[in-house]
Amino acid sequence: MVKKTILWIHKWLGILTGIVVFFVSLSGAVYTFQDELKLLCYPSKYVLRVDRVEQDPKPLSELIATAQAQLSPTERVSRVDLYPAKNRSWVFRAAETDPNAFGHWNYHRYNKRVFLNPYTAETLAVEDTKNEFFQLCLQLHMNLLLGKTYGHALVGYSTLVFVLLLLSGVILWWPKKWRGKPLKRALSLDWKTKWKRLNYDLHNVLGFYSLFIAIILGITGLVFSFPAFQKAYIDFFNAFSTQVDVKDLRDERPDTTVYRSADPLDNALHYLLEKYPSADMMSVRLRDASAPLLDVQIRMEENRSGKFKWYYFRRDNLQVDKVQDSQHLPAGDKLASLNFDLHTGSIGGFTTKVLACIVSLVCASLPITGYILWWHKSRKSKKRNKTSAARAAY
Template structure:
């Protein structure tokens, strides 16, 4: 009786959310390797033709001004992603959104990326990121290209339902006997069976193997969908921390950085580039000219957002207000910081990215095999009813 009720819930929840789960899982699989694929597909944007190994980058404010000059009036740069490696261009982002806009092209009023040579100040390329392939894949994954108000909610609640589907699927998968043919069929595919039985086994076996990682992907995805959950999530894991949750600031020997430029952000960037020449990348969100603090986020590895240093400097006297570091975070705050790395599979490098890629493909296959299961049973029931007439 229990399994019958669980099957009914599993079937109808799967039919309701199947298309969403398929699209979100497939787009997630494609996006897993977006960093590597972008470098292969757009090498002329991301790599400089003549790397300057000994050259010094121009002041950031000058580069921002030059990047701004190639954009239409009204499109303002708000973020910079830069790479200390000498052969890489720097990326200047300009975007504006309409939160209530329905559909991707109404949600983004504009989204441009300007690729600059940081040593010469030359514009390498201007990308219409609103229509760029990997950006479309990301927006499909996050909100089905429907915009934030509607699409984001559909994806979020479908993810919750998919977590329920994973749990009910495990109840249905649970073998009656943990031995012999029953157990073997639950964990291994027999290619000699007929197609309908093979489809059933494929749904059953794949569901078993993807369950633990797929559940982690659901939970980490929900933290993006419901950011208000992050605090209770962090607070829960902070109970098991050996660090003081407030002890996140690194001790630094330099209390004040040198003034070499007029703009505080130029001085801060010069300092951190010298301090972390081997960093993977750095991100800067541009502040108002009268902002009391400027900051730079440093990824120690380009593909790992959870390995970071974050510098905050007072604009008045260029004193270092705070340096935040991943290795000084308490357990819960570290889990939150690692959420992106866990969700995308970058936490363990290439092996875990490959794992997440195949798990995402496995998740995308479950609605397909599940639909065929429903259709086959529906057809069988229909034939039975016709034979009784």
């Protein structure tokens, strides 16, 4: 009786959220390799056609002005993603959203990226990111292209239901006997069986083997979807942390006699490029001139957003106010910083990315095989009812 109730709940929750899970999982599988695929698809935007560049990059303030000139007067550069590697372009991002708008194209008032050669200030490309393929995949994954207010909640609650479906699926999958034919059917696929049975096995067996990683993808998705869940998650694990030692930074500040510029951000960035030449990427959020602090996030390893240093400089004298290091965070904050790497599979490099991609494709298949199971049983039930009605009439 209990298992029958769970099956009924599993069926109807799956029917209600299946189409959302399909699109979210499929777009997630594609987005897993977006960093690698962008380099393959758009090499002229991201890779400089030079073997080695000897000179230093131009001042960031000059490059920002160059990028800004490529945009309309109503569009403003708000973030810069730059690479210490000499063969990479720098990306100047301009975006503005309307949080209450319905639909992707209304939600993004504008979303542009200007790609510059940082050593010559040459404009390599101006991208309308709102219509770029991988951005559309990301927005489909995050909010089904419906905008944040409507789509984000729909994806979030569907993800929560999907995690519950995975857990209830384990109960339904559980073999009656842990030996012989029942165990073999629960753990393996028979490609020679009839298609109806094969579809059933694809749903059960693939769902079981992908369970652990699928739950990780689901829970990390919930962290992105629900701020209250994220806070509870961080606070819970922080409770188990000891006090973290913080480096005394009172004497750390860029030497402006080495690199003189009227713009303090130019000096701060030059200092960090000299200090971390092997870092993968640096991101600068452009603050108002009245903001007392300048901040630069440094991604230390390729495709690993969870390994970073975040520098905060005082605008007036460039003294380092603080450095947030991912290696010296309390347990909850460290897990939260790794959330993107866990969600995309980049936590363990290429191997875990492949696993995340495969499991995402399996998750996309589960609503399809589940719908087929429901459709077949519905037809069978209707046929049985017609037969019973005919017999009764006879």
